[in-house]
Amino acid sequence: MEADIFEYHREEDKVDLESFHGEKQKLIQPTSLKDPKLEKLKEVLVNWINNTLQPEHIVIQTLEDDLFDGLVLHHLLSRLAGVHLSVEEIALTSIAQIHKLEVILEELDKRLQDSFTIKWNVKLIHNKDLLATIHLLVAMARCFQPELDLPPNVRVEVVVVEVSKSGIKSDVQTEILTQKSVAGSDSLSNTEGDPGEDPIEQLLKLEAHKVNTVKKAIIHFVNQNMSNMGLQVSEMDKQFADGVILLLLIGQLEGFFIPLHDFNLTPVNPAEMLHNVTLALDLLNDTGLQVSSIDPQDIVAQDVAATLKVLYALFKKHKGK
Template sequence: MEDFPDMHQGNDPEDIGSFQGERRKIIQPTFLKDPKLEKLKAVLVDWINSTLKEEHIVVQSLEEDIFDGLVLHHLLGRLAGVHLSVEEIAVTSAAQTRKLELILEALNEKLGLQDSSLTRWSVKLIHNKDLLATLHLLVAMVRCFQPNLELPPNVRVEVVLLEVNRSGIKSEKEIEILTVESNSTTDSLSSSDSEDPIEQLLKLEPHKINTVKQAIMHFVNKKMSTLGLQVTDMEKQFSDGVILLLLIGQLEGFFVSLYDFNITPVNTTEMDSFFGMNHVLVAALPQRKNLQNVTLALDLLNDIGLPTTNIDPQDIVSQDVTTTLKVLYALFKKHKSR
């Protein structure tokens, strides 16, 4: 790590002390005028203004117009149908913070990010007009609520990772990815019919694979949130077939009778929430029963026109990431815009 003397000269001591012991990311000033970043900001501003046109809300600056929660509150209502009982205009800093806490809690739930450690934004960052956090939040909202909107591809910025301690300010430089190379997170996977899209995916760089996996996980958790279930480990949680069957039922609008498959609770709290039980026996089912569940799920996929003849159910039971991704991607591709 290296000293970052400019920060000593440009900040009030009280401001520096306010985040002592924290690690913060700041976009390098030279990247603030990057044409790709400017275009991304312009597209997001246009998206917000067109979305909130009927409410006569006009955004001119992402840095200055998002921090108090007013715009996010209206976007949440317009895009997700969630109307929170909060004051329309919060004047004081404390009121704005309280408002943002409620809004971001609801937004994160809709984005499938109930675990705040998975987010690149926070109440404090948004309220402090942190451009990087604001961009990450708005891009995630576009991907979730309006996936057909084309964002400028391959937007990256250099950031300085700052750490304040008693000896001063230390810094490291790294590249932060705001949008991936393709125009949408996963559509590029189908650019070639000669090879399975997931096989293409697994040949990409690790960060690109993770981006697609996160998009699919967001999609899954958005659909499963009404059942009180959340997926955090793609390979493990689909291996018994239970969540896969419930997901198919949610997406296709039919109910899979509990008599048709064997329930292996993800954990007591989650399954109690879904089935209304006071006590659930948490025990691993034999591999045979897991295989029956997964086989039933693949049969259902075949029935709804998603061929799975080349997929071995045992691979999903064995937590094979490639096979699990193939099934989830097929569902994602069919239902992502619905």
């Protein structure tokens, strides 16, 4: 069986075992390459990349062949995180491509290593390693666009190969590409607890990383809709406490203008902040969103649950538009 595995990869994938002397490499089993779940994940990632980079007229066909030179990753990092690196646009030689990938992955790893185990490196990406490429893209999607609906519970069988002076050792393992439950906004509907309990209250009982994932999804949604006004949110509880961004977001999403004399654009005391938040909640109730149970004072006091409830109501109504 072991000989058959290496014969397959030698002919189809042209794996250079000498280049991995003293290292471990993971090779996806041929049967797993045909798994419909893996194919669906690849399709979703390709479509996500193409949709993200559509304004730049960049289109990829496959993950295996179109990300190794750093061009696509460079533009993804720029579009998703607003990071602009000083690297050449098109790297033609292997040396230039590897250098470009080093710069890009160094920046990406800084942003991903706190939330994800790093399962990729420059060598793997440049060698068109499908497993490492998918791990990297899934981590980027979870970090920068956590509302993206990735197929859950995608797993593949891999052969872990170790080349040494004494020969080749191999072991078959299962590699997890996506978790059982979809992270992002769907986490709110997957929480356990009293069916009648508010979804935000359920969410706040979960592990901190799940709460943070949903927060990132909502913040991304807010920033997408506020970008044309030159505003950006990074601290959900603090930046909505005075009601200004909340009012501007409501006007942007609901398509109406709130006269500046109706609220305090630069509130200087709690009373003015409370006026703004109260107006925002009244407007939401008028549009049919059920937020009457939320106390405006709680948002002014930077209560996370209250702020999340309001933003989630907007997110749920407008995220697909």
